[in-house]
Amino acid sequence: MSAAELLSLTASQALSRIEAGELSSDEYFDAYAETEDGLNAYLWRADAGEEGANPAGPGREAEEPAGSVSLRGLPVAIKDIFCTEGIETTAGSAILAGYRPPYTATAVERLADAGARVLGKTNMDEFAMGSSNENSAFGDVLNPIDHQRVPGGSSGGSAAAVSGGLAPWAIGTDTGGSIRQPAALCGIVGLKPTYGAISRYGMIAFASSLDQCGPLTRDVTDAALLLNVLQGRDPRDSTSVGIADGVELPSREDLGGLRFGVARDFSHETEGVERGVAASFKATLDAIERLGGELVDVQLPSAEHGLSAYYVIAPAEASSNLARFDGVRYGMRNGEEDGLLAMYERTRAAGFGPEVKRRIMLGTYALSSGYYDAYYGQAQKVRTRIAQDFAAAFASCDFIVTPTSPTVAFERGARTDNPLAMYLSDYFTVPMSLAGIPAISIPAGNAEPDGGGPELPVGFQIAGPAFSETRLLDAAFALEQEILPVGSSASRPGPTGLMEGSG
Amino acid sequence: MIDREQVLHVARLARLELSDSDVERMAAELSGILEHVDRIASLDLSGLEPTTHVVALENVMRPDEPQPSLPRERALAAAPDPDEGAFRVPSPGGQ
Numbered sequence: 001m002s003a004a005e006l007l008s009l010t011a012s013q014a015l016s017r018i019e020a021g022e023l024s025s026d027e028y029f030d031a032y033a034e035t036e037d038g039l040n041a042y043l044w045r046a047d048a049g050e051e052g053a054n055p056a057g058p059g060r061e062a063e064e065p066a067g068s069v070s071l072r073g074l075p076v077a078i079k080d081i082f083c084t085e086g087i088e089t090t091a092g093s094a095i096l097a098g099y100r101p102p103y104t105a106t107a108v109e110r111l112a113d114a115g116a117r118v119l120g121k122t123n124m125d126e127f128a129m130g131s132s133n134e135n136s137a138f139g140d141v142l143n144p145i146d147h148q149r150v151p152g153g154s155s156g157g158s159a160a161a162v163s164g165g166l167a168p169w170a171i172g173t174d175t176g177g178s179i180r181q182p183a184a185l186c187g188i189v190g191l192k193p194t195y196g197a198i199s200r201y202g203m204i205a206f207a208s209s210l211d212q213c214g215p216l217t218r219d220v221t222d223a224a225l226l227l228n229v230l231q232g233r234d235p236r237d238s239t240s241v242g243i244a245d246g247v248e249l250p251s252r253e254d255l256g257g258l259r260f261g262v263a264r265d266f267s268h269e270t271e272g273v274e275r276g277v278a279a280s281f282k283a284t285l286d287a288i289e290r291l292g293g294e295l296v297d298v299q300l301p302s303a304e305h306g307l308s309a310y311y312v313i314a315p316a317e318a319s320s321n322l323a324r325f326d327g328v329r330y331g332m333r334n335g336e337e338d339g340l341l342a343m344y345e346r347t348r349a350a351g352f353g354p355e356v357k358r359r360i361m362l363g364t365y366a367l368s369s370g371y372y373d374a375y376y377g378q379a380q381k382v383r384t385r386i387a388q389d390f391a392a393a394f395a396s397c398d399f400i401v402t403p404t405s406p407t408v409a410f411e412r413g414a415r416t417d418n419p420l421a422m423y424l425s426d427y428f429t430v431p432m433s434l435a436g437i438p439a440i441s442i443p444a445g446n447a448e449p450d451g452g453g454p455e456l457p458v459g460f461q462i463a464g465p466a467f468s469e470t471r472l473l474d475a476a477f478a479l480e481q482e483i484l485p486v487g488s489s490a491s492r493p494g495p496t497g498l499m500e501g502s503g
Numbered sequence: 504m505i506d507r508e509q510v511l512h513v514a515r516l517a518r519l520e521l522s523d524s525d526v527e528r529m530a531a532e533l534s535g536i537l538e539h540v541d542r543i544a545s546l547d548l549s550g551l552e553p554t555t556h557v558v559a560l561e562n563v564m565r566p567d568e569p570q571p572s573l574p575r576e577r578a579l580a581a582a583p584d585p586d587e588g589a590f591r592v593p594s595p596g597g598q
Contacts, residue, residue: 330582348517361529
């Protein structure tokens with residue numbers, strides 16, 4: 001098999017070949033380790049033939065692990081927000097440059113225990129704050145389809161690596177859309193599981209009540225396979241509960257008997273949705289009907305307030321979580337000659353980038369005396385109302401569908417001077433995060449940006465009730481087969497044809 | 504709107520040194536974001552409980568059994584200035 005063919009397999013396809021003895025897991029791992037990262041997708045990568053790539057698990061040609069699932073030495077890319085013992089972990093921030101954690105995140109341990117090997121640590125927006133991967137202290141990540149455009153964020157390195165043939169699959173984190181939006185912009189699958197499905201232990205905290213780990217993959221089957229390994233209760237994260245019945249691999253071929261809710265005021269008709277994105281969304285609704293699914297009108301009257309609530313709650317939690325970066329226990333230290341207070345203030349001034357400072361300021365303001373009730377208290381009530389909206393809507397439908405992102409991948413630099421415009425990237429993804437429910441973005445063809453130019457990937461978001469992952473993945477699988485028939489290479493990610501994008 | 508004095512007050516609370524140009528830019532940017540956020544200020548949400556957490560969990564307990572903790576030297580390994588088994592910091596009084 002040629003290297004290009006090897007690198008275009010899904011992880012499940014590669015696993016089948018390894019199981020059948022047609023492919024060696026070392027050969028497969030090394031094929032990825034030897035690719036050239038022209039996207040700045042990685043901050044650290046294992047060398048080909050490296051024994052120690054796995055901080056917690058077995059070495060080369062691992063023995064059969066004890067668990068039910070064996071990933072047989074498959075390489076996996078890890079967002080640099082997950083602590084990996086002995087491997088530099090920065091969360092995209094200069095304040096953590098050179099930091100080697102003393103322990104490994106549970107999500108990474110679970111992958112290692114299942115026999116996967118860490119291929120590399122992926123670039124990201126600093127502390128997962130951003131929607132374009134332009135906030136990394138270690139440089140922008142490029143969209144593999146067009147190097148002049150952003151890959152989305154904050155899991156932009158993971159999305160670009162999977163889309164651009166640099167990793168078969170990856171894990172990321174999603175606080176308000178940070179898995180789903182980059183997956184959409186890079187033309188791959190991204191799943192944010194139910195809050196609590198996967199342990200957050202060892203995942204550097206941004207907004208603790210929202211952060212959730214999830215897979216970024218080339219197809220829905222891979223997302224299910226990865227989620228099945230990742231999910232589970234962890235005594236080291238008391239908010240983790242796992243998915244009670246586990247996750248089954250999807251197999252559904254039609255959508256008969258399933259109702260898909262469309263909120264007219266929170267859909268392709270919403271102001272700011274690009275024409276091409278709206279057309280793709282409508283075409284995907286048609287595909288649902290062709291598969292026997294029923295479209296029903298639902299109301300999500302408070303969803304439009306999701307962003308406002310999110311931009312109080314997430315910065316408030318971030319301002320508290322990021323207080324730990326103070327030059328004492330790890331990371332950078334500056335200005336100690338002028339005493340403790342100056343050391344704190346100068347370390348944080350030098351170590352944090354502009355977006356992180358903005359959110360710390362916003363969150364500190366929202367939590368400060370005299371403003372707490374007006375901002376934080378009110379935002380938490382909006383959160384309650386949004387959760388109630390979803391609960392009411394799920395009384396009359398099985399899933400709710402929206403575009404994942406209002407636009408296709410935008411040009412680098414287009415929104416860096418306008419924080420609000422950047423925040424609007426997450427308009428459709430934030431409400432599910434606030435409600436804690438699972439949502440998946442699947443590729444739904446390509447569309448021209450409103451400004452004209454070559455077509456770019458569009459994502460289609462499907463959300464379900466809490467812990468409905470198996471049903472959600474099953475529906476997404478059926479739809480994926482209809483949108484992207486097997487053998488169609490039109491939008492299949494992988495290295496072929498993608499690397500000669502207009503960059 | 505957020506003025507210069509408020510920005511400096513919040514920056515002190517957040518232990519963040521800002522340059523003069525940072526202060527100006529931050530005042531403008533925060534004002535713009537808060538204007539958007541203020542859309543929820545006028546919503547009538549009386550009678551709603553605030554959501555602090557989406558998973559209905561209370562008092563997750565574990566057996567109170569001694570377990571090894573992170574060895575001291577590993578906990579200190581990434582510190583900028585470890586000293587005699589502790590994290591050393593500059594004097595709170597300055598100098």
